[in-house]
Amino acid sequence: MADVETDVLIVGSGPAGGAAAMLLSTYGVPNIVVTKYSSLSDTPRAHITNQRTMEVLRDAGLEEQVVALATPQHLMGDTPFCSSLAGEELGRLHTWYNHPSRLADHALASPSSICDMPQHLMEPVLASAAIARGTAFRYQTEYLSLDQDADGVTATVRDRLRGDEYTIRAKYLIGADGGRSKVAEDIGLPMVGQMGVAGSINIVFEADLTEYTAYRPSTLYWVLQTGSDVGGIGMGLVRCVRPWHEWLIVWGYDINGEPPDLTEEYARRIAHHLIGDDTVPVTIKSSSAWTVNHLYAETYQSGRVFCMGDAVHRHPPSNGLGSNTSIQDAYNLAWKLRLVLAGVAAPSLLDSYSAERAPIGRQIVDRANRSIGETTRVFEALGLLSTDDPAQLRRNMDARKLPTPAAEKQRQALREAIEFKNYEFNTHGVELNQRYTSAAIVPDGTPMPENPRDDELYHHATTWPGAKLPHAWIGRDRHRMSTLDIGGQGRFTLVTGVGGEPWVAAVEGLPVTVVTIGPGADYEDIYGDWARLREVGDAGCVLVRPDNYVCFRSFDLPQDPSGTVRAALSQVLGRRA
Known part of the structure; x- marks a missing residue:
């Protein structure tokens, strides 16, 4: 026992x-x-x-x-690419949906914000x-x-x-x-892939870097210096832990050689190297070596x-x-x-x-892992095969300032390379377009909807079975809440509208809560957003699992709503009649 x-x-x-x-x-x-x-x-x-x-x-x-x-969203995303925090800036990118157009997408997608x-x-x-x-x-x-x-x-x-x-x-x-x-x-x-693809180190430190960071608030500051293309995550990184005095550096090393001796002196030297100002007092908190992996089960x-x-x-x-x-x-x-x-x-x-x-x-x-490789476009835009020679690195950076056709082409390439990093920092679709296919999802015979925009960069809200329930603001008793708030809480929720009242009787005795949305219903569709997003008729329904994923939908009211929803729920629960 x-x-x-x-x-x-x-x-x-x-x-x-x-x-x-x-x-x-x-x-x-x-x-x-x-x-x-x-x-x-x-x-x-x-x-x-x-x-x-x-x-x-x-x-x-x-x-x-x-x-x-x-740290809130508005302090996360004015992300620079630079030679050091105190040095020259090559360009910036609005990250974590802080670009005005992406901020709108972000606000429309969820009642919650990234942080x-x-x-x-x-x-x-x-x-x-x-x-x-x-x-x-x-x-x-x-x-x-x-x-x-x-x-x-x-x-x-x-x-x-x-x-x-x-x-x-x-x-x-x-x-x-x-x-x-x-x-x-x-x-x-069963695992697929490889451990130890590249070598990297983390250095956690304290330093007041307000002078170099507060005017461009960001979670990440990317630094292109000698050695920044070796190992690591594509480039040197100074990451803000707490604005603007707690920091973490990510720096690479050659995984085929010996890992660096992580002394306090070594860590402080790397910190000053990336800050670009060795007069800044730096307190090293910890240092650790780790490896970049590419492995999944x-x-x-x-x-x-x-x-x-x-x-x-x-x-x-x-x-x-x-x-x-x-x-x-x-x-x-x-x-x-x-x-x-x-x-x-x-x-x-x-x-x-x-x-x-x-x-x-x-x-x-x-x-x-693909995002690491895409950082090489920045190096390529500057005409760099490596960063071994600091003088050559400096010359290639300076070349973009010349009034020549070659420099104009280089400037364009650099802008495009930085813009391409949206695929690392603004992948709304990767985060929210996760679709499930399993026995716990009842398909309705329709194909997975195509995203009219880039599926990695942009969220596409849908009630297709296997997708996350779309967010829409709804109202009740002078209070506003999200459609996600009426689901979850460890329970199944059936959402219907005006004319869908028979669904209430249909789920009697089942572990399902019924919610109606529409004029005179449980909740008002105060902006009309739910009607635009639900993809079913007023009397149809969307059945949502406890994790707020759609597991079944009916476009309209069937002849036998009780039999229909019971069969669907039985399939999801693995209890086929």
Whole structure:
């Protein structure tokens, strides 16, 4: 008999594990988190928190808490490319949707805004909420192995304080143990790609850089200097952790050679090198070496064991997709575990987790690594094959200032190269156009809608089954809320309009909440936006899962609405009649 028992055991306390624990406890599912570390993350690492993740946190009641701690959108995106912070600027790009036209797209897509929430601030929010809602956290507890059978999983762990080993019995286990996941290894998840594609270092430091940054507020400052094309993430980077005194540098090294000796002197020299002013006092907080990876799992599940986060998608920080995808993995799985454990859904529902999230993991791994390669266009525009010769680097930069046809061509190429980095910093479609295909989605016979604009750069709202529910502002009792606010909360929601009242009787006895939108209905379509976005008639319906994904829709009222919606819900829950 196991020493400890629970419904779900979570290995790892990072963004994926913390979010899974928080969501499971929100849904009332008993769970335990084990982490071999003595504390949560003490470095900023992941930081960009996109709209979809903020929607997840909104549904979980944590959005306001995160907004209060995060750097807001308007301070994130006046991003320069320069020779150093104090040196010459080559150009700027509006990033994180701060260009006026992209800001409009951003506001129309979601009730939530992107922000910069460093990991060492995000993890305590998730963990604190998880503990307050019922999660048992066990620090300094190292996962060693697992053994699963038809009824559950028995994990062996070691208490690193006492030194003894004991077992935890769970009905399901989640491996959220990072980029060198032992859980993923133990269950033999098939991996595609390569670890250690390039070498990189992080240097966390404190310095008052207001003079060089506050007039162009940004999360990222890209620096082209000697050595900036070696390893790393495409170019030297000075990242703002907290305006304008906490910073993190990303700098590369040749992964085929020895990693640098990360002394304080070395770190300070690199910091002054990128700042471009060695009179600025710099306090080094930490330095660490890491590798750029290009690896993803083809499936996320083996029996009763699931993996999420960096355990199954390992990639550089480009595009800011890491912690976002991890938290969204947890959002996809948590409600499914809850319904299966409650006996509402068949265990087969859990198969949809891997079917839905594994393609997303592959997409973001490829996108993040492609963004590194696209940085070379900046070097090419300046006529640089390498940055080994600082004098040549300076001459090539200066050449663009000449009144010659060649210089004019160079200036145009540089503008286009910087503009092309929209595919790293403004990929609204990558973040919000994630479409699911699985047994937990009931197709309606229509093809996946085509985006009239670039599918990576631009969000395309649709109620196509497998897409995220579109955001529209609706009203009730002089209050405004999002369509996303009437969904979520661990429940299925059926949205209909005037003439759709028969759907209310149709779902009687089912775990579904019905909401009507229209004149005299539960909510008013105050701007007419929902009518434009819903893609069904007034008496039709859109059935939304607990993760605010559309799983079924009917364009109009069928002859047998009860039989229709019951058949759809039965398919989603894996309980076909």
